Amino acid sequence: MQKVLLLVDVQNVYYTVRQVYGCNFDYNAFWSRATAGREVVKAFAYATERGDQKQREFQNILRAIGFEVKLKNFIQRADGSAKGDWDVGITIDAMEYAGDVDAVVLVSGDGDFDLLAHKLREDKNKKVEVYGVPGLTAAALINAASEFIPIDDGLLLR
Numbered sequence: 001m002q003k004v005l006l007l008v009d010v011q012n013v014y015y016t017v018r019q020v021y022g023c024n025f026d027y028n029a030f031w032s033r034a035t036a037g038r039e040v041v042k043a044f045a046y047a048t049e050r051g052d053q054k055q056r057e058f059q060n061i062l063r064a065i066g067f068e069v070k071l072k073n074f075i076q077r078a079d080g081s082a083k084g085d086w087d088v089g090i091t092i093d094a095m096e097y098a099g100d101v102d103a104v105v106l107v108s109g110d111g112d113f114d115l116l117a118h119k120l121r122e123d124k125n126k127k128v129e130v131y132g133v134p135g136l137t138a139a140a141l142i143n144a145a146s147e148f149i150p151i152d153d154g155l156l157l158r
Contacts, residue, residue, distance in 0.1 A: 043068065
């Protein structure tokens with residue numbers, strides 16, 4: 001049985017799905033599709049912590065599905081901009097667990113992950129599946145992946 005690592009960039013998928021489709025990503029449908037016939041070694045959902053009840057309830061839903069939720073404090077800068085990305089954390093976990101799996105599944109459209117996808121494929125000989133919203137997923141990431149799976153109707157909560 002193929003062993004798999006799931007890495008979900010929660011903020012990225014939330015905003016890209018909302019922008020294009022005006023709804024939410026279906027984490028249960030994703031889990032079913034990405035894990036079918038596979039053994040899940042680790043499943044991480046990376047999110048920002050803003051301290052509100054609705055977010056805590058959502059995080060508990062992710063945990064019930066099977067994700068380990070990793071939280072980073074949301075930082076509001078004095079100039080009004082915000083920071084809360086997990087790029088380095090996702091990369092560290094991918095490299096740490098790559099030796100234990102056959103495939104790495106990344107849910108993000110962030111082009112910064114093209115180097116990670118390339119490294120996992122070329123140096124670690126891993127299959128890299130990228131789930132992303134068409135039109136908002138960086139071409140460099142799509143090209144670096146073994147397979148691009150578009151987030152479409154089958155992965156949406158309407």
